[in-house]
Amino acid sequence: MxxxxxxxxxxxxxxxxxxxxxxxxxxxxxxxxxxxxxxxxxxxxxxxxxxxxxxxxxxxxxxxxxxxxxxxxxxxxxxxxxxxxxxxxEVGGPLVEGGDTLRAALRGDLHCHSDWSDGGSPIEDMAVTALELGHEYTALTDHSPRLTVARGLTAERLRRQLDVVARLNEQLAPFRLLTGIEVDILDDGSLDQEEDLLAELDVVVASVHSKLQMEPAAMTRRMVAAVSNPHVDILGHCTGRYVTTNTRTGKPRAESRFDAEKVFSACVEHGVAVEINSRPERLDPPRRLLRQAVEAGCIFSVDTDAHAPGQLDWQPYGCARGEECGVTADRVVSAWALDDLLAWTADHTSRPA
Structure with a gap:
């Protein structure tokens, strides 16, 4: 029967x-x-x-x-x-060919957003999905206050968010949701958040979101000043480009122009990681700059810049480009064990044994 x-x-x-x-x-x-x-x-x-x-x-x-x-x-x-x-x-299979070795080495993702800024889902949904994908940790990096179009977090809202993250970590341990921010790099290279508050966070991603087409020498000074700040751990999507249609403006966006040699040298000097941004609309840095960063001796973070849970699965895009350009897992901070990662964010000199 x-x-x-x-x-x-x-x-x-x-x-x-x-x-x-x-x-x-x-x-x-x-x-x-x-x-x-x-x-x-x-x-x-x-x-x-x-x-x-x-x-x-x-x-x-x-x-x-x-x-x-x-x-x-x-x-x-x-x-x-x-x-x-x-x-x-139609869309459930592998996203891209290549990058399997680097992807297998990754332990976490250090750049994602929730509905506290311009993400589409609650913090818990982002954290639970990261856990389901096998991450050991993920950094919550909502935007800073000047980016009003993205509902950037004031210092007060960010402090409230830290309490939410602490409670969530009690529920999800041993998975760790790291406290963080994607802080705007202002025109003069200063950062769009209180210095004392930045010092409390586990991970600080610094990115340019305004005046992306400023004169190259000024942009270079701006970026070098930002990565020289001891609170900055990662230089986010360094050219700011959109290789496909920007979902907000409906247009692609050209790269910012800057002296890459000076910027990457500053990253090496101050122990700041260059982000390999895995968003398919960004794929930033371009391959030529990614190879230049490898040759300069930079370390890297392969991040999704996810604004929704399903986007946390985008790391293969960055891993494929990273492997193609010579990035190895020992130079990727998001492949490090949590204790090693946090030791590095604390002083930018510590490295895994």
Whole structure:
């Protein structure tokens, strides 16, 4: 006598769909629909979801629409939802060829955003997804206050965020969500946050977000001044370019111009890592500059700059480019054990034994 298939987990199926949509940079509207439905049904009393399916009333539940209702129904029947199966076929495979050795060496990601600034998901969702991907640690680096378009964090909001991170770490140990910031490099090379507060953080990523096309000599002075600040650990997306359409402006963006030899020499002198930004719209630095940074003796951090949970899976893009340009795991700080990483962020001289 045959038995009916065991039910799947509709919450997990909805989350997986959202993850794959984010991973492939598809519509944020679709992502919100599937993540919203997963959150809505996760808190329902036992049996309420099955009851709604039996009565054909799924779409009457808050947060559930036609597409998400089809996924839920299939999951409860023990079937792989058609929407999920299609996404797994189309975008669920490897993102890029190469970079496997470096990717296997990585232990964490030192640049991601939450809905406290311009990310699309709560801090907990970002942390849990990083844990599910096998990370030992991830740095939460929301924007600093001057970047108002990204809802940058004032000192007061950042201090509140530190309390949230501390509570979350109690729940997720031994995984560690590192405190951090992506701090704006201002026109004169100073940093857009209180120095005392920067000193409290585990990881500081410094990036240029304004006046990206300023005169090269001035941009060079600006970047050198920033990486000379003892609180800066990582120089983020150094050219600021967009190789594909910028989702906010609808246009690609040219590289900033600066004296790369001087900037990378300053990074070496002050023990600051050059970020290999894995966002497919950025892929920054360009290969020629990445090779130059390798030759200069720089250390690196392979980061996703994720603004959604599914984007935390973008590290293969950076790893492939890094391996192609001669980056080895011993020079990648996000491949170091947590204690070694934190010893380095504390003084920029410590290295793994």
């Amino acid at each position: 045959s038995s009916s298939p065991s039910p799947r987990d509709p919450v997990a199926d909805l989350r997986r769909i959202a993850f794959l949509l984010e991973r492939s940079l598809q519509s944020s509207y679709k992502v919100k629909a599937f993540r919203g439905a997963s959150t809505a049904i996760a808190v329902l009393p036992a049996g309420r979801l099955e009851e709604a399916v039996a009565r054909n009333e799924l779409t009457a539940l808050k947060g559930v629409g036609d597409s998400t209702a089809k996924v839920i129904t299939a999951s409860l029947r023990g079937e792989e939802p058609e929407y999920l199966a299609r996404l797994e076929r």
